Amino acid sequence: MDKETFIAQLREIVRPYAKNQEALEQISASTDFIQDLKINSANLVDVVLDVEEKYDIVIQNEEMERMLNVQAAMDIVTSKLKEK
Amino acid sequence: MIGNDIVDLYLAEKESRCHRKGFLDKLFTPAEKSIIENATAPLTMIWLLWSCKEAAYKIVHRATRHRTYAPQKFECHLTNVSGNQATGTVIHDLQPYYFLSTGIGSCIHTRAAVSHTLLQQTAAYTLYHRTPDYAALLHTQGILQPGQLFWKDADGIPYIRDSYSRDVPVSVSHHGKYVGMVMSTE
Numbered sequence: 007m008d009k010e011t012f013i014a015q016l017r018e019i020v021r022p023y024a025k026n027q028e029a030l031e032q033i034s035a036s037t038d039f040i041q042d043l044k045i046n047s048a049n050l051v052d053v054v055l056d057v058e059e060k061y062d063i064v065i066q067n068e069e070m071e072r073m074l075n076v077q078a079a080m081d082i083v084t085s086k087l088k089e090k
Numbered sequence: 091m092i093g094n095d096i097v098d099l100y101l102a103e104k105e106s107r108c109h110r111k112g113f114l115d116k117l118f119t120p121a122e123k124s125i126i127e128n129a130t131a132p133l134t135m136i137w138l139l140w141s142c143k144e145a146a147y148k149i150v151h152r153a154t155r156h157r158t159y160a161p162q163k164f165e166c167h168l169t170n171v172s173g174n175q176a177t178g179t180v181i182h183d184l185q186p187y188y189f190l191s192t193g194i195g196s197c198i199h200t201r202a203a204v205s206h207t208l209l210q211q212t213a214a215y216t217l218y219h220r221t222p223d224y225a226a227l228l229h230t231q232g233i234l235q236p237g238q239l240f241w242k243d244a245d246g247i248p249y250i251r252d253s254y255s256r257d258v259p260v261s262v263s264h265h266g267k268y269v270g271m272v273m274s275t276e
Contacts, residue, residue: 023105041246046105046265047144047159048097048102048105048106048140049105049106050159051113051116051117051161052106052107052110052113054116055110055111055112055113055116058112067116067160067162070116070159070160071158071159071160071163072158072159073159074157074158074159
């Protein structure tokens, strides 16, 4: 899966939780879920769970720990899909 | 070092599906899940524990400047729950952070500190407000005096700069219709 495809899919995953919809339209690898998209920290777990469902993967706590931005989410998903 | 967190219970209920598969497993340790299951009001307990984790996280973040999303590494231990107040500790890396949570209106406001003594030397302000302008709110509450400045550093950590250019740590939080602020009174 290429970078653009992943970011486009992730944008739809985070859409219901993003309080800054303008930043959502400008989403890129460097976008921070909390600081840029203003996702509530209690909703970050929903992003993690939705990503798990979408790609049929299990994200460990140690991985979730750094899943604060698009790049980190992409790295985690990419490595998980490679393991499959 | 102090921290605080506020949860608007109406908004939390609207924004989070606490019953979805994996939600509690990712956020809470087995001991915390047991506290939630045995609580008379499990949903309120979820948000009480969450606000404690967040308040302690803010202290750790202020100290380390390192951002993480590791809620299980902050484990809540309730010491006393009575009426609309709860006290206890959050353990992170073997270090206890002392908290005091208060239920006010439809929100839970938690303040935390690195020691029990420091916790008692804090003042907390729980305000009902739609749009938070912390500087304006601090001014309205008489906390921010003329000549003082509310500012945040590059890591987003807030301070009040007094007229002698000394920076006093302050912790701010906003969720839904509520704003919480905590500062040291020493």
